Amino acid sequence: KTRLGRYHEEEIEELFELFSNYPYEELIVHPRVQTDYYKGNPRLDAFAGIYQKNEKPLIYNGDIFTKEDYENISKRFPKIDGVMLGRGVLANPGLLSVIHGQELPSLEVWGAFLERLYQDFTENAVNEEKALFKLKEIWCYLRYSFPKMDIWNTKIKRCQNLKEYKMAVEELLEHYPEIPNGAFGKLDEEEK
Template identity: 30%
Template sequence: MEDNIKISLAPIQGYTDWIYRRAFQEYIGGVDEFYTPFLVLQNDGTIRKSHQREVEPYIEKSINLVPQFVAGTISEFKYFEDYFSELGYVKMNWNLGCPYPMITKRGRGSGLLPYPEKIRDLLDNAYSSKLALSIKLRLGLIDPKEIFSVLDVLKDFNLDDLILHPRTAKQMYKGDIDRNIYEQCVNSYKKEIAYNGDIAFEDDYKELILRFPNLSHVMIGRGILNDLYLPKKIKGLDIPPEEERKQILKQFHQKVFTDNCGLLNGEAQVLHKMKPFWEHFSNHFQMERKVYKLIKKSVGINKYEKAVDFAFQQNLKD
C-alpha cells in the first residue's frame, strides 16, 4: 500500500527491549527505525546496567537504533549526549512524552511541557549538536494547548524528527486521540510532525493517511506488538501464508524465549518476563483468550512450554 512510509517501533518499557528488537529484525522486518525505552539517570548519577545493555552497539549492529532518554537539567542532557556519542550513535531521542507521574513530577518527560522556556534553555545550553536530535512529545501535561507554546520554541532549532502523540499526559493512554489538534500543530509548525498513537490495524493507518496525505513517518507501538506483520501490511509487502507465518512466529517466540533464558536467573524470572509478552503475542491467534489464559496459568517452564505448544496448534488470524 505505502512502501515509502517510514515506520518506527515505539519504545514500550518491559516489551521492546534489545532481545525483542533483535528477534523482530531477524524474523519479521518492515520497521525502519527502532527506539529504545528511555534511559534515565539514577539518584547517584549512574545508569542502570539493564539500561546500559539496551544501547550497547555490538548487540544490535544490523538495526537502525535510536537511543531515547529523559532529562530535566542541563547536566543530565549533556551526560546523555556525550554518552551516546561515545557509543557511536549519530542520533538520539529526547522523551518529552512520558506521562507517568514518577517521571513528570521530577520535571522530566511530559513534566516539561508546561515550561517551554525551560525547554529552550536546555536546547540552548545543553544540546551541542554532536548528534541529530529527535523529540517525542505529547500535547501537554494537563492542557492540550500547551503544545503550541512548545512548538514555538522548537521551531527555532534544527531537529531531525518531531514525533507527536496527540494526548495529554493526564490522559495516559485512555480517551480519544485529538487529531484536530495534531492537524493544527502540523499547520503551526510548518514542518512535518511524525504521528504516534492508536494505529492498531491497517484500516487505522488508511484512515490516517486519507486525512494527512503528506504524512511520511508514523511511530507504532502496541499495534505492532499485537500484529507483528502490521508494518508489512501498511507498506503493501508480501505476507507469508498462514502455515509459513506460524513457523516464523514460532521461531520469533523461541528466539525471545531462549535469549531471555540466557539472560535471566531461574524459571520465575523467565516466566515473569514471558507472560506479559503473550498479553500481546496471543492476539495473533484466533483463540487468543484461551491461549493467553493457559500461558498466564502456567507454573514452571514445563507447563509454559505445553501452553506454547497448544498456542501454535491454533489457527492464526488473517
C-alpha cells in the same frame, strides 16, 4: 517525541514554542496528554493543529493497530513523514507486512518468532522468574494476534514457571488454525 502536554492538549503550544528554539530534525507526536495514558481515542484535532504549523518532518504516533488505522491517518494527514508503530506491532508483529500488502506470517514463522523471544528473554534475564514476567508482559499484546484462542487467560497468564509457559505456547501453535489475513484483534479499550 512528545505528547500534547501533561494535562491539557493546549500545552502543545508552549511545547511547540520551546522546540522551535532548538535545531530538532523531526517531531514525533503522540496525540494524547500524559494523563490520558493510552485511554480513549487520540486527539486528532489537536494533532491537526501541529500538522498545519510544523515545518520540520512530522511523525504520527498512536493507535495504529490495523491497515485501516494506518490508511485513515495517512488519508487525513497526507503530508506526514511517517508513522510510529508501537503497541500495534506488539499486538501484531505482522502489521508492517499487512500495511505493505503482504501476507501475514505463517504459524511456522510464528513458532520461530516465539522461540526466539523465549531464548532471548531466558538468556538475558536475571532468573527464571524475571524471564517469565517479561514473556507474560509481551503476551498482554501478542494475545491479540490469536483472537480465536483465549490462550492468555486460560494458560499463559496462569503459568508459574517456564516449563508451563513453553507447554502453553506449544499447545497454541499445535491447535491454532491458520491465521486469515486481517484476523488480528484490536486492543480492548482498557488496554489502550
